[in-house]
Amino acid sequence: MTRKLAAIIAADVVGYSRPMGGDEAGTLSALKTHRRELIDPKIAEHQGRIVKTTGDGLLIEFPSVVEAVQCAVEVQRAIQDCNMDVPADHRIEFRVGINLGDVIIDGDDIYGDGVNVAARLEGLAEASGVCVSKVVRDQVRDKLDLVFEDLGERQLKNIARPVHVFRIAASVVGQPAPSAKPALPLPDKPSIAVLPFTNMSGDPEQEYFSDGITEDIITALSRLHWFPHYQPAHRRDDEQPHMGGAIRPRAQ
Incomplete structure (x- = not known):
C-alpha cells in the first residue's frame, strides 16, 4: 500500500439536475465547453491531475496546496465571468472543497481521509464558493492574497474528528457581495x-x-x-x- 501527501480538490456542479431538466443537450454542451476551454487548461497550468470524473463532479490532485487553491479561485472567477449573460436557471456553477492530507494510491485512483474530507468540504460550499480545511488555510494564508472566513469546527459525515473549516470570501471568487440593508x-x-x-x-x-x-x-x-x-x-x-x-x- 503506497501513501503520499497531496492537495485534493473535490468539485461538483450545483443543482445539476435543474439545468439538465430544462435543457439536457444545452447543459451537457455548456459543461463540456467549460471543461475544454477553462477548467482542464487551468488544472494543467497548476500541475494538477484529474483523478476521476463523476458526471457532474471532479476529483483532482495537486502536488502543491498553493497551486490547488490558486486553480480553484481562478476557475471560479472565470466561470462567474462566463455566467454574467446566462439566465440564472441555465448557469453552470461549481462548489469546491480543498483539503491537504494523506492519500492511498491505487493505480490511477486515490483514496483515504484526505479525499473524503475534501468531498465533505465541497458539500459545505455555496454555489461558486470554495471551502477549505484549516491545514489548507494555514499553508496558503501568507502566500496568497486571499480573505478567509472562519466557519468553525464541523463534524463531517464519516470523518472521525471535527474539521476546522474556512470559506474563501465571496468577493475573492467573484460571488456577488450581500446587498447592504437600506439605512x-x-x-x-x-x-x-x-x-x-x-x-x-x-x-x-x-x-x-x-x-x-x-x-x-x-x-x-x-x-x-x-x-x-x-x-x-x-x-x-x-x-x-x-x-x-x-x-x-x-x-x-
Whole structure:
C-alpha cells in the first residue's frame, strides 16, 4: 500500500439536475465547453491531475496546496465571468472543497481521509464558493492574497474528528457581495432619550437622588409645547439602560 501527501480538490456542479431538466443537450454542451476551454487548461497550468470524473463532479490532485487553491479561485472567477449573460436557471456553477492530507494510491485512483474530507468540504460550499480545511488555510494564508472566513469546527459525515473549516470570501471568487440593508430614515421631528442616572456613591439610600434627577428632566421636557408626543421612563433596574449602554429613546 503506497501513501503520499497531496492537495485534493473535490468539485461538483450545483443543482445539476435543474439545468439538465430544462435543457439536457444545452447543459451537457455548456459543461463540456467549460471543461475544454477553462477548467482542464487551468488544472494543467497548476500541475494538477484529474483523478476521476463523476458526471457532474471532479476529483483532482495537486502536488502543491498553493497551486490547488490558486486553480480553484481562478476557475471560479472565470466561470462567474462566463455566467454574467446566462439566465440564472441555465448557469453552470461549481462548489469546491480543498483539503491537504494523506492519500492511498491505487493505480490511477486515490483514496483515504484526505479525499473524503475534501468531498465533505465541497458539500459545505455555496454555489461558486470554495471551502477549505484549516491545514489548507494555514499553508496558503501568507502566500496568497486571499480573505478567509472562519466557519468553525464541523463534524463531517464519516470523518472521525471535527474539521476546522474556512470559506474563501465571496468577493475573492467573484460571488456577488450581500446587498447592504437600506439605512433607516431619519425622523422628521427631534427626539431626546432620557436615561436613568446611575448612583455612583455606593450608598443605596442615595438612589432616590438619581431617580429624582431623571424624573425632573422628564417633567421639564413634558412642558415643551414643540414635543407633541411624550413617553415617560419608569425606572426598572433589570430593564433600563444606563449611561454608556445601549440608548433607547424615552421621550420624543
